[in-house]
Amino acid sequence: MPAKEAIINVVKKCYDPEIPVNVYDLGLIYNIEIDEPSDSVKVTMSLTSQGCPSAQQIPDQIKEMIESELNVKNVNVSVVWDPPWSPERITPEGKKKLGLE
């Protein structure tokens, strides 16, 4: 089973097509749980708004990338709206890229 770090590195390759910052540095990933016995990973995330056009595309992309790049059998990505995402969750790297410092 991959370490959390490896999963984060894969998630950092995923983007909302409209935003030039990956979903991890955008602060969309709330939690990553690894369960070794069942060879499964659960990612809890949110989106920048409930009307986000990539609402299905981004979670699907994350699931596919973790499955294929890290050879994980069961990947579950769930989107939550509580707590709501806010720009405060953007990482310093993300803020720098967006000129939000």
Add this chain to the structure above:
Amino acid sequence: MSNSVHQLYQQAMLAFCEKQTAQAIAHLEQALQLDPSYPDALESLGVLYANVGRLEEAIQMMKRLAQADPDSIMAHTNLSRFYQQKGWIDEAEAEQAEARRLSWKAELKSKKDQTADDVGARHAPPLRSPEEELRQIERRIQTAQKAIAFDPKDVLGYFSLGAVYLDAKRYIEAVDILKQAITVDPKHSPSYASLGQALEMCGQKEETKETYETGIKVATEKGDIIPLKRMESRLKKL
């Protein structure tokens, strides 16, 4: 900004309310001749140009607004809308992305300012005696009342007076004047936010909720992020 520029702007708003679009446009064009970077006039004129089909001129106004106010969310929101009308989808999406980026920037700044205010309030020593404080409040009330008398259709006078009453903890008067504010301009979202605050302090829970709900709709339509977030946060706590 001179009084005459402000007056021209107010005349334009009145003309617009009376559905005299050509007259409103003329007043705004005059205002911009006197002050070419007056943001409110640039935005309003751009919107009016678009409304009458003068799309190229509308785009130019919003570009000027973006230059005059680099943090203007509405400049980019409107540019996105206008580019969509022209069928320029890539350009529209780029402007929409910029509007979103600026709205996040505004939200982060608002949170930072709020934290600074909270810290300041906890640690700042009192700078004025109670008597001086009262005199200050009275001066602010008089200034705001003069603004209302000068132009009874300017929502800002009512909003400013409401803010003073809130600061002075005169909540009943705040409620009264802020209700007048949203009668004068039902689309002024900051007035809903302040009215909700005043109603909360008066213990009017149901009316507070209704005010925030209406205010949230108004702020959402207009893209007024800061009052929107403030009202959403207060409504949740209710």
